[in-house]
Amino acid sequence: MATITTSKTARGAATGPETPGWARWVDNHRKWLFAAPAMIFVAVLLVFPLAWTGYLSLTDAEGSVRAESEFVGFQNYLDVLSDTDRFWPAVGRTAAFTGVALLFEVVLGMAIALLLWRPFKGQKWVRVAILMPLVATPVAVGMMWRLIFDPNIGLANQALGWFGIGPQPWLAGQHTALPTTIFIDVWQWTPMVVLILLAGLTSLSEEPQEAARIDGASTWQRFRHVTLPLLMPTLTVAILLRGIDALKTFDILYATKGRGGGSFHEVETLNVYAYGLSFDYNEYGVSSTVLILFFLLIIGAMWALTARRKEAKR
Amino acid sequence: MKPRPAYTVFRVVALAIVLVSLLAPLVWMVAASLKTNVDIYDTSKALAFSPTLENYGKVLQQADYVQFIGNSLWVAFAATVASLxxxxxxxxxxxxxxxxxSALVVLMARVIPGVSLLVPWYYVFSNLKMVGGFGVLIVSHMFVSLPLVVYIMMGYFDSLPEELEEAALVDGLTHVGAFRRITLPLSMPGIATAGILSFIFSWNNFMFALVLSDADTKTLPVAIFDFVGYASIDWGGLMAATTVVTLPIMVIALFVxxxxxxxxxxxATKG
Incomplete structure (x- = not known):
């Protein structure tokens, strides 16, 4: 049957005469026919809502979703950007949460990945164990730590007691709440960094390592000047993925401190703040403004990281 | 070259510390779910307690958890299939x-904060009286799973040699036919990966269901909060509820x- 093929079809699709016309049409337009459903889905439910969020940020929409709203120009932006009571502290907490969590996750993740790198007996089981925090439901993880960090009955204070250290307020303290939630984030997501870096390490070739060893490089020198530079692209991907998710952290903050990030807004990040404005106070206009600014912050952070990555490649 | 014995010892100790830090909290959660509230409040009974299934009885019988498990399964399954x-x-x-x-547009869904989509969705869907229904919930969860599927499958297709399809074309198959009969069957491992991950992330998702579900359609992560009161927390019930959410997903992850x-x-390693 392959005898009478190609000549008739302009685009080189090998369609025999038994192929109906519509099938040939489908074949020639497959590029967009395949991609279109997903693209349309995303466009309708993402691009349009995002544009609407942009529009809402210029209105005084509040209360019921059916209520009339008025165009107020950039008034919301002026209000939000001059709000030193909730907005700027939330920006600060978002930056602190993301920065500190990322730092710990990268350093610990790198250390654990290096520990796991060379094969050993039982390696498979250790890898499975590493996966567990990662797949656990974040709100459940938040609740679990809420019990462990309970000032009165929690395991954390009990454990401190064994070392003669007095009880800490953990999540209940005004200044200890944010560091405690960072700890929870590090517990859950360091394994993610480990897995990504481990995949990177395993794909490295052995030769540069060998060469450095023959040249008499110490373990630290080999890590610093051979492994780390080669691993840089993978590390950047890990930082990028984790960074985006850390900026958007919501589940564990809501699970441990509830609405508004606690009674003093101790853990109120931009995402928690925007959520509260939208769904606790129905301040859709202002919340849209916060969301647009938050979105710009995320894009900015990503842009800075990818720019760095390109530089590193050069 | 053999590693020095000192390093071997260091490595074993360090790995043990890592393992204990990662697993002990989870063990503690399961242990607490098997305690009565009296035992949870008695710190001297941290490990020496008589296990009871009372909390699970509470979760599964009184609190309608069977229904919420069904909701979670249905939403995660439907979102995964639709995303695939x-x-x-x-x-x-x-x-x-x-x-x-085009790929970048789809991957944007992974970057955008969920709340910024929820506000307009909530506007539209509550005017259409669709908030609280499964349809909206499934669509919202697809925002978690679709970018995952596209991202994972793009990488997978990149790694499949095009020559296989070209050979099929020579044999008289159309491009679509070659995709269906050659590429898809070869992509099963990739599809399994994408499907499993999309299911896990949809199962774990909290924020979309928090806003878009109602008392009948809520998923497990939202239902957990039933055990958190304003004044007090039913710790035993709460830990049983969190175990019911997390344990199945951890067992699945263990096998796959x-x-x-x-x-x-x-x-991650393509650079």
């Missing part, structure tokens, strides 16, 4: 025709570890 149906062909096109910009890991690290 939309995402796999799209990823194929994006990989074969190098549609970088290879897929989970390859999905989570997809694209």
């Amino acid at each position: 149906i939309l995402g796999v062909p799209a990823a194929y096109s994006m990989s074969r025709f190098n549609m970088k910009k 570890q290879k897929y989970v890991v390859s999905g989570l690290t997809a694209g």
